[in-house]
Amino acid sequence: MTDSTKREQEIDALVSEFRLPETVYVTQPSLPSLDAYGDLLKGIWERKWLTNGGVLHAELESELANYLDIEHLSLFCNGAIALLVALQALRITSGEVITTPFTFPATPHVLHWNRVTPVFADIDPKTFNLDPAKIERHIGSDTKAILAVHVYGTPCDVDAIQAIADRHGLHVIYDAAHAFGVKYKGRALADFGDISMLSFHATKLFTTIEGGALVLHNEAQRKRVNSLKNFGIADEETVIGPGINGKMNEFQAAFGLLQLKDVDNEIERRRQIAGLYRELLSGIPGVKLLIPNAHTRENFAYFPIAIDSDRFGMSRDALYLALKKFNIHTRKYFYPLCSQYPCYAALPSSRSANLPVAEKAAREILCIPIYGSLDLNVARHIANVIRKCQELSVS
Ligand SMILES: *Cc1c(COP(=O)(O)O)cnc(C)c1O
Numbered sequence: 524m525t526d527s528t529k530r531e532q533e534i535d536a537l538v539s540e541f542r543l544p545e546t547v548y549v550t551q552p553s554l555p556s557l558d559a560y561g562d563l564l565k566g567i568w569e570r571k572w573l574t575n576g577g578v579l580h581a582e583l584e585s586e587l588a589n590y591l592d593i594e595h596l597s598l599f600c601n602g603a604i605a606l607l608v609a610l611q612a613l614r615i616t617s618g619e620v621i622t623t624p625f626t627f628p629a630t631p632h633v634l635h636w637n638r639v640t641p642v643f644a645d646i647d648p649k650t651f652n653l654d655p656a657k658i659e660r661h662i663g664s665d666t667k668a669i670l671a672v673h674v675y676g677t678p679c680d681v682d683a684i685q686a687i688a689d690r691h692g693l694h695v696i697y698d699a700a701h702a703f704g705v706k707y708k709g710r711a712l713a714d715f716g717d718i719s720m721l722s723f724h725a726t727k728l729f730t731t732i733e734g735g736a737l738v739l740h741n742e743a744q745r746k747r748v749n750s751l752k753n754f755g756i757a758d759e760e761t762v763i764g765p766g767i768n769g770k771m772n773e774f775q776a777a778f779g780l781l782q783l784k785d786v787d788n789e790i791e792r793r794r795q796i797a798g799l800y801r802e803l804l805s806g807i808p809g810v811k812l813l814i815p816n817a818h819t820r821e822n823f824a825y826f827p828i829a830i831d832s833d834r835f836g837m838s839r840d841a842l843y844l845a846l847k848k849f850n851i852h853t854r855k856y857f858y859p860l861c862s863q864y865p866c867y868a869a870l871p872s873s874r875s876a877n878l879p880v881a882e883k884a885a886r887e888i889l890c891i892p893i894y895g896s897l898d899l900n901v902a903r904h905i906a907n908v909i910r911k912c913q914e915l916s917v918s
Contacts, residue, residue, distance in 0.1 A: 530837075533915050534845050541908050543850040547901060550726050551894045553789055555781030563777035574772035575753070583776040586783055587736065591704065591711050595739040597748045598771040602700050602722025602735030603629040608751045608769055609718040609737055610637045610668075612744060613694050618665040620696075623653045624862035624873070625881045626672045630698050631861045634670065642666070643862045643872040646881045649814060651675065651827075651888070654880070655683035659691075661872065668694035673702040673712055674857075675825040675890075676728075678816060681707065681715040696720075699738070703729045704790060706820035713738045723779065728793075728824045729786050731779035734771055792895035793823035796902045800826055800891070803906035807913050809835025811887075825856065826893040828909075829884070836916020839887050842909070849908050851892065858885040 567573065574580075580598060588596045599605035606629060610616070616637050622630060624643040631641040642661045647654040653671045669688055671679045679697070688695045697715060699705075700722035705712040713719040723734030739745045750757050755766030804810050811829040815821060830839040837845070839855070846853050860881055862873035875882055891905060 534848065537911055538848045541849055546850045546852060547892050548852045549854045549890055549892050551896060552725050552730050553785060553895045559781050560777060567773050572773065574770055577773040579773045579776035579780060580771060583779045590783060591713060593711050593714050593738050595745045597737045597739060597745055599735040599752060599769045600771055601733045602720055602724060603633060604769040605735040605737050606698060606720040607633045607636055608748060609696055609720055611751055612748050613717060615639060615667045615694065618667045620668045620670050621658055621661050621666060622670040623672050624860040624878055625651055625674060625857050625884055626698065626861060628861060630670065630672055631867060641867060643878060645878050646884060648880050650677045651884055652677060652679040655680050655687060658687050662691050666693060668696055670696045670698065672698040675827055676701045676705045676822045677813065678707040678712050678819055701824050704822045708818045728822055729782055731775040734775045734779065789895040790822055793893055795899065796893050796897055797823045797826055799899060799902050800906055803903065804828060804909065807910050809913060823893060825890050827888050827890050829887040830889060835913050837912060839889050842912060843889055845912055851905055851908065854890045856890045860885045
């Protein structure tokens with residue numbers, strides 16, 4: 524019998540004992556009460572105002588700005604369109620932008636849709652964010668901006684990135700899709716850079732089903748963004764430029780208003796789960812956890828673990844498949860790297876030699892289930908199963 528068949532038999536024996544009765548996904552939205560949503564829908568029915576800046580839209584915009592402690596915010600139908608419009612607002616529609624390959628496809632795709640070439644720079648092995656020390660070598664005469672991502676809600680080195688941008692006269696844009704509610708040195712993480720994008724997709728910590736926002740820094744920028752997301756319309760008889768439809772509707776805004784009331788509880792419940800995972804996973808050989816940043820109020824949006832296959836005795840991919848048998852669905856955020864997609868693989872910056880840290884992260888990281896309604900006993904069970912998988916390799 525080969526080692527791998529023996530391993531599979533051992534896993535199957537464990538599965539019969541430890542399989543969860545119901546599938547646990549990597550995330551699950553916490554839904555507001557249907558009655559409360561129904562009450563808000565009644566108001567929409569009475570007003571017959573479904574989209575284009577309704578009262579709930581205005582209310583959510585101001586409540587969110589208040590909650591996040593930022594001054595200028597513009598709501599969107601989703602995060603990807605928001606980021607697309609951010610580049611338009613800064614007039615970044617040609618040349619190159621330096622970005623990370625370790626992200627969701629939306630990040631490089633919005634560059635492509637703006638006729639901008641993504642230039643991938645490597646990441647920091649501790650934070651998995653763009654490594655400031657790897658940025659400057661990629662700056663050339665066509666470079667327009669740095670588009671960084673606060674991966675898993677961990678702050679980028681915002682001071683170092685801003686210093687590089689200032690030295691070279693570049694814009695800084697943050698994909699803050701994971702960073703809702705995160706504070707860095709007492710300030711909203713989404714408030715750094717020229718513009719930051721938040722995503723309110725159903726899989727995110729705070730959701731409006733589909734949705735997103737741009738965090739802006741002055742009223743002129745906000746006016747420009749508001750017209751760009753509404754076809755470039757400034758008033759009934761003026762179209763100032765080629766805009767698009769990026770508006771959030773009243774149904775999304777209603778959902779968001781109810782979500783916002785519960786978001787602090789959601790973060791608190793996630794904090795408990797993350798604490799339990801830390802306690803139970805930190806001693807397992809070959810399992811590495813993110814090191815919390817001392818200046819950060821975290822949001823616990825994700826719980827990534829890195830699997831060192833030599834020490835763990837099983838590769839990340841083997842663990843991913845094994846956990847599925849236990850009804851534990853994890854996600855390989857982010858595999859493959861964006862630089863490995865066919866549309867970007869031929870770029871000079873996509874070659875392996877340029878991205879060794881990102882390629883290692885893409886091979887090793889697994890995001891395990893975390894969401895407010897995840898039972899602590901189920902979280903304990905998940906950590907236990909991961910430990911048992913490691914122990915198989917030493918038996
Ligand atoms: C979710 C996500 C997006 C896209 O947001 P949508 O609201 O789904 O369009 C962009 N970037 C990152 C890093 C994301 O995780």
